[in-house]
Amino acid sequence: MVLGTDYLVRQEKLGDKAKQDLLAMVEFRSAAARINLNSLVFCLADEEGMRQAQDQAREYLSWRKIQDDAGEWERIGGAQQEIVKQKLTDSTGAVRKAIPSAFSWAGVPTAIPATNGGGSKLDVSLTKLGIYIAGQTIVQRVWDRLTSKGTDQILQELGPEHMLERYGRYLWPETELWVTEDQLWQRFCRQVALPMLASRGVLKETLKAGQRLGIFALGQRLADEKADRNQPDSYIGLFLKEEMPYNVPLQGQRWLVMREELYRRLLDSPVPVTAADVRPLLEPYAERGKPVEVGLLVDQVTGLHNGKVDPTSVRTAIAEALKSQHMVYSLSIDGKSLADLPVHIGEDTAGYFVLPTTGPEPPKQGRVIQVSGAITIGQLPQLFNSLLKPLNSQNPADFTISIEATVRYEKDPGSAFDATLKDSFKQEQFPKIKMVDSKEI
Numbered sequence: 001m002v003l004g005t006d007y008l009v010r011q012e013k014l015g016d017k018a019k020q021d022l023l024a025m026v027e028f029r030s031a032a033a034r035i036n037l038n039s040l041v042f043c044l045a046d047e048e049g050m051r052q053a054q055d056q057a058r059e060y061l062s063w064r065k066i067q068d069d070a071g072e073w074e075r076i077g078g079a080q081q082e083i084v085k086q087k088l089t090d091s092t093g094a095v096r097k098a099i100p101s102a103f104s105w106a107g108v109p110t111a112i113p114a115t116n117g118g119g120s121k122l123d124v125s126l127t128k129l130g131i132y133i134a135g136q137t138i139v140q141r142v143w144d145r146l147t148s149k150g151t152d153q154i155l156q157e158l159g160p161e162h163m164l165e166r167y168g169r170y171l172w173p174e175t176e177l178w179v180t181e182d183q184l185w186q187r188f189c190r191q192v193a194l195p196m197l198a199s200r201g202v203l204k205e206t207l208k209a210g211q212r213l214g215i216f217a218l219g220q221r222l223a224d225e226k227a228d229r230n231q232p233d234s235y236i237g238l239f240l241k242e243e244m245p246y247n248v249p250l251q252g253q254r255w256l257v258m259r260e261e262l263y264r265r266l267l268d269s270p271v272p273v274t275a276a277d278v279r280p281l282l283e284p285y286a287e288r289g290k291p292v293e294v295g296l297l298v299d300q301v302t303g304l305h306n307g308k309v310d311p312t313s314v315r316t317a318i319a320e321a322l323k324s325q326h327m328v329y330s331l332s333i334d335g336k337s338l339a340d341l342p343v344h345i346g347e348d349t350a351g352y353f354v355l356p357t358t359g360p361e362p363p364k365q366g367r368v369i370q371v372s373g374a375i376t377i378g379q380l381p382q383l384f385n386s387l388l389k390p391l392n393s394q395n396p397a398d399f400t401i402s403i404e405a406t407v408r409y410e411k412d413p414g415s416a417f418d419a420t421l422k423d424s425f426k427q428e429q430f431p432k433i434k435m436v437d438s439k440e441i
Contacts, residue, residue, distance in 0.1 A: 001025070001040065001041070001042050001043070002042075002043045002103065002138055002139075003022075003042055003043065003044050003045075004045075005045065005050060006018070006021075007021065007022065007042075007044050007045075008044065008045055008046065008047040008050060009044050009045070009046050009047060009104075009105045009126060010047045011047075012126065012128075013126075014044075014107075014124065014126065019124060022042060022107060022124050023122055023123075023124065025040070025042075026040055026109045026122065026124070026192075027122065035189075035190060036189040036190055037109055037122075037190055037191075037192050038109060038188065038189055038190055038191055038192045038194060038196055039189050039196065040109060041106060041107070041108055041142060041146065041154075041196075042106065042107035042108075042124070043103050043105070043106055043107075043138055043139075043142050044103065044105040044106075044107055044126075045102045045103045045104070045105070046102055046103075046104045046105060049098070049101055049102035049103075049104055050102040052098055052102070053095070053098035053099045053101070053102045056091060056094045056095045056098040057095050057098075057099075059091050059094075060088070060091035060092060060094070060095050063084055063087045063088045063091055064088060066084050067084055067085075067088065097132065097134065100132050100136070100137075100138055100141075101132040103129075103138050103141075104128060104129045104132075105126050105127070105128060105129060106126070106127045106129060106142045106145060106146055106153075107124045107125070107126055107127075108124065108125050108127065108146065108153050108196075109122065109123075109124060109192040110122075110123050110124065110125045110192055110193075111123065111191075111192045111193040120193065122192060127145060127146065127151065127153065128145075129141050129142065129145045130144065130145055146196075147198060152195050153195060153196060154195070154196045154197070154198055155195050155196070155197055155198060155202060156198040156202060157202060157205070157206075158195075158197070158202055158203075158206045159206070159209070160206050160207070160209050160210030160213060160215045160216070161213075161215060163206055163210075164215065164216075167193075167194050167195070170187070170191050170193045170194055171184065171187055171188070171191075171194060172184065172257070177258060177259050177261065177262045178219075178229060178256045178257065178258040178259070178262055179256070179257050180252070180253050180254075180255060180256055180257070181203070181204075181207065181250060181251055181252060181253075181255040181256075181257065182251075182252050182253045182255075184203060184207075184257065185200055185203055188203065200251065204250045204251065207250060207255075207257060208244055208250065210257075211239050211240055211241070211242065211244070212241060212242065212243065212244075213241070214240060214241045214260070216257055216258060216259060216260065217238060217239060217240040217257075217258045217259075217260060217262070217263035218238070218239045218240075218244075218250070218255065218256065218257060218258070219235045219237070219238045219239070219255070219256040219258055219263075219266070220235060220236045220237045220254055220255055220256075221234055221235055221236070221253075221254045221255075221256060222234055222235065222236060222254075223254065223411070225253075229256065230262075230265070230266070230269075231266075231269065231272075232266045232267070232269050232271050232305075232308075233271045233272060235266070238263060238266060238267070240260065240263055268308075269308070270308050270309060270310035270311070271304075271305040271308055271309055271310060272309075272310040272312075272313035272317075273301055273304055273305070273309050273310070273313050273314060273317045274313070274317050274320075275317050275320035275321040275324060276408070277301070277304055277317060278297075278301055278317045278318050278320075278321035279321045279324060279325065281297060281300050281301065281321075282297070282321050282322070282325045282327065282353070283325065285327075285353070286325040286326070286327055286355065286374065289355050291330070291333050291335065291352040291353065291354040292352065292353050292354075293351075293352055294329070294345060294349045294350065294351045294352060294353060295346070295347045295348060295349060295350075297318065297353060298314065298318070298345055298346055298347050298349065299347050301314055301317065301318065302314060302347075314345070315341070315343070315344070315345050318341075318345070319341055322341075322353060324406055325374065326355065326356070326372065326373070326374060327353050327354060327355055327356075328353070328354060328355075328356050329341045329351055329352075329353060330351060330352050330353075330354050331350065331351050331352075332352070333352050333354070334354075334357065335352070335354035335355065335356060335357040336357060338356070339351070356372075366397070369391060371387065371388075371391075388401075403433065412439065418439075
């Protein structure tokens with residue numbers, strides 16, 4: 001913010017009223033409180049520099065007055081006219097240099113210890129700008145000075161150790177085990193006790209360097225805001241002393257900066273398994289109609305996540321995966337000794353997971369054909385044409401299709417998809433069809 005002549009710096013100091021006005025500008029934006037206090041910089045003119053600029057302007061105007069007075073201009077004649085023209089040229093250049101040169105101070109919001117010995121109070125520190133270079137804008141002069149080495153006012157780079165040692169008290173108190181990248185950026189923008197950063201990219205590079213050096217760890221959370229930050233399965237990735245991909249975003253609420261203590265705790269925590277983890281292990285057997293030993297599957301499941309699986313989640317995950325693959329628990333390998341899945345299952349549990357072998361009960365007359373299995377939506381037309389249509393061509397007394405469709409998405413398709421479903425699927429047209437959406441559970 002470039003300020004006018006009401007805010008001149010006199011003998012390297014601001015007057016009391018001028019300073020109070022600047023502090024009010026820092027704290028308020030119109031009638032509302034300013035949120036990002038630490039993102040405002042002032043440019044002010046020096047009183048002596050402004051006096052010199054005004055003198056140069058007066059000299060220019062006096063020569064210009066002679067040139068603009070037609071009668072006077074004719075009276076002085078050619079030789080004197082050339083002198084006036086030269087003086088105009090010289091004074092024009094002097095004015096163009098004197099005015100931007102007068103704006104030679106930058107004012108930056110800062111915090112200083114309160115006089116009563118407790119806490120801090122808002123202040124504005126002045127920094128003398130460098131020598132004006134022809135063609136240089138006021139904004140560029142302020143930027144060059146405040147980003148120069150040694151000023152610590154606008155940082156273009158920040159070492160992770162320096163960040164914690166010098167600014168950790170305000171930026172990331174030791175009582176916090178973690179903080180999000182978004183919270184760090186907001187603190188840099190709002191707390192005047194911290195330096196300004198030239199861009200958010202400076203913070204990104206600092207965080208990448210910090211985890212690479214092992215000063216702190218980084219974690220990328222799942223999109224689910226309800227996911228527990230203290231559970232390892234809430235994270236897409238955890239990083240400590242690693243080379244991260246160059247194109248990783250490292251920005252927003254989903255990126256956590258964490259103390260090594262929390263990182264180690266997450267690594268040592270057991271990970272709950274789900275049906276989604278078990279399903280790929282079962283699918284090869286279900287597709288080929290082959291049985292799988294209970295102990296073998298349990299061993300494969302408990303070996304997931306580098307062997308750090310929560311044992312209390314194994315049975316539920318397997319039971320749900322069996323249902324989705326239409327498989328059952330049998331004490332015999334031929335599937336003829338069906339039984340309820342034991343409450344506790346382990347690698348020593350006897351039995352097999354198989355596809356059911358029971359067919360339809362033979363009728364007293366006629367014939368019954370039953371079709372079961374699992375297909376993809378892309379196979380539905382082929383199944384209809386090659387099997388269901390021929391079956392229906394013989395005028396059956398009854399033809400009932402039982403539907404159990406499971407559709408999984410890696411990400412929620414969103415509200416537009418919800419609206420499409422609501423418009424296209426009318427419950428009254430299919431009174432015996434029930435749809436259960438995990439989003440509504």
